[in-house]
Amino acid sequence: MSEGAPARVAIVGTGSIGVSWAIVFARAGHQVSLQDTDARRLELAVSELAARLDDLVQAGLLEEPASVVAARVAGHHALSDALAGATHVQECAPESLELKQRLFATLDAGTPTATTLASSSSALTISAIAGELPGRSRCLIVHPANPPHLLPIVELVPAPFTAPAVLESTCDLLTAAGMSPVHVAREVEGFVYNRLQGAVLREAYCLVRDGVASVEDVDRVMRDGLGRRWAVIGPFETADLNTRGGIAEHARRMGPAYARMGAERGQHDPWTPELVERVTAQRRSVMALKDWERRVAWRDRELIAVERARRRRATEETEGHSSTPGGATKRAPA
Numbered sequence: 341m342s343e344g345a346p347a348r349v350a351i352v353g354t355g356s357i358g359v360s361w362a363i364v365f366a367r368a369g370h371q372v373s374l375q376d377t378d379a380r381r382l383e384l385a386v387s388e389l390a391a392r393l394d395d396l397v398q399a400g401l402l403e404e405p406a407s408v409v410a411a412r413v414a415g416h417h418a419l420s421d422a423l424a425g426a427t428h429v430q431e432c433a434p435e436s437l438e439l440k441q442r443l444f445a446t447l448d449a450g451t452p453t454a455t456t457l458a459s460s461s462s463a464l465t466i467s468a469i470a471g472e473l474p475g476r477s478r479c480l481i482v483h484p485a486n487p488p489h490l491l492p493i494v495e496l497v498p499a500p501f502t503a504p505a506v507l508e509s510t511c512d513l514l515t516a517a518g519m520s521p522v523h524v525a526r527e528v529e530g531f532v533y534n535r536l537q538g539a540v541l542r543e544a545y546c547l548v549r550d551g552v553a554s555v556e557d558v559d560r561v562m563r564d565g566l567g568r569r570w571a572v573i574g575p576f577e578t579a580d581l582n583t584r585g586g587i588a589e590h591a592r593r594m595g596p597a598y599a600r601m602g603a604e605r606g607q608h609d610p611w612t613p614e615l616v617e618r619v620t621a622q623r624r625s626v627m628a629l630k631d632w633e634r635r636v637a638w639r640d641r642e643l644i645a646v647e648r649a650r651r652r653r654a655t656e657e658t659e660g661h662s663s664t665p666g667g668a669t670k671r672a673p674a
Contacts, residue, residue: 346369346370346371347365347370347371347427347428347513348370348371348372348373348425348426348427348428349365349370349371349372349373349426349427349428349429349430350372350373350375350422350423350426350428350429350430351365351372351373351374351375351422351429351430351432352375352419352422352429352430352431352432352433352443352447353375353376353431353432353433353434353460354374354375354376354378354381354382354384354385354415354432355381355432355434356388356486356487357432357460357484357486357487357488358374358376358385358430358432358460359374359385359388359389359392360392360484360486360487360488360489360490361430361432361460361484361488361489362374362385362389362413363389363392363393363396363409363489364488364489364517364518364519365430365517366409366410366412366413367396367402367403367404367409367489367517367518368516368517368518369412370412370517371412371414372412372413372414373413373414373415373416373421373422373423373424373426374386374389374413374414374415374416374422375415375416375417375418375419375421375422375423376415376417377417377419379417382415382416382417383415385415386413386415389410389413390406390410392487392489393406393409393410394406396489419446419450420450423447423450423451423455426451426455427454427455427456428455428456428458428510428513429447429451429455429456429457429458430458430460430482431443431444431447431457431458431459431460431461432460435461435462435463435464437464437468437469440459440461440464440469441468441469441470444457444459444469444470444473444479445473448470448473448474448475448476448479453475453478454478455478456478456480456506456509456510457470457475457478457479457480458479458480458481458482458510459479459480459481459482459483460481460482460483460484461481461483462483462530462534463529463530463531463534464481464529465481465497465499465527465528465529466479466480466481466497466498466499466502466527467499467500467501467527470499471499471501476499476501476502477501477502477503477506478502478503478506479499479502479506480496480497480498480499480502480506480507480510481495481496481497481498481524481531482494482495482496482497482510482514483495483497483531483533484519485533488519492518492519492520493519493520493522493533494514494519494520494521494522495521495522495524495531495532495533496510496511496514496521496522496523496524497524497527497531498523499527507523511523536575540562542605543605544558544562546605568643568646568647569643571646572639572642572643572646573639573642576619576622576623577623577627579591579594580623580627580632581632581635581636581639584632585629586620586623586624586629586632587616587619587620587623588616588617588620591611591616591619591620595610595611595616598611599611
């Protein structure tokens, strides 16, 4: 449970993201109001929430009984009922600018000025959504990975008009709830998460289009290679640890090849000496080059732990298949 007094959180929209957000806040001890005008969708959301909580219990990832966490979540059809007493509103409506603009106008008019209004938007900025509202200073983007109850990264993207205190209090709320907030310093479409994801996905489509690899082979490269490593370290640390001498040496050796690959796609984003120097300085502030060997050994131990967990899971699945009626054993996926 998070420190301090529990908050009251309203989640507007009960799709996959909304249900997952409900778990994030409810397991942190907050009272959660889930709202959707679609009665059937709201009913399904309650069932989905219970199923996801059960999965967490089975994995030993929930500190309280599922029933205790679920009891903190209440469903509402009327928006006004869900907003009553809310200190934080997390909007999870579809990615439509017009829809979000209308919804935020309603939220701004229907909540006290101290209530934070956050959008889970994947690409739209809060300037576009709430820039004309009287209460725009309390609005910001709080964009999660999907699903947020399993992936803790969350992007906080304020507009120039967002009050610093709102950004700070939202960061504190999410940190206490077990999330990993990143402050995106400037509004750009797609923020950081989807720009990185989009770069990979654009190249993946091109590789299939150009007959270089199949869809399954691209997925396998990610799943059995890049994805496993990125579960431990990010792209800058990967480059830093892949080359003795660190990221500056990596840029010297590999920069021209990456520039040619980019040019092949019509991109011209060279790693200039100034940019490499800035990136290197930030990496060296985190890890001194004298610690390179130690960090490489740490990376390898982490990858060993990932592989151990993967093999254990594969064994469990294989044993589960062998116990099915008829005794048929199915090979666990690699």
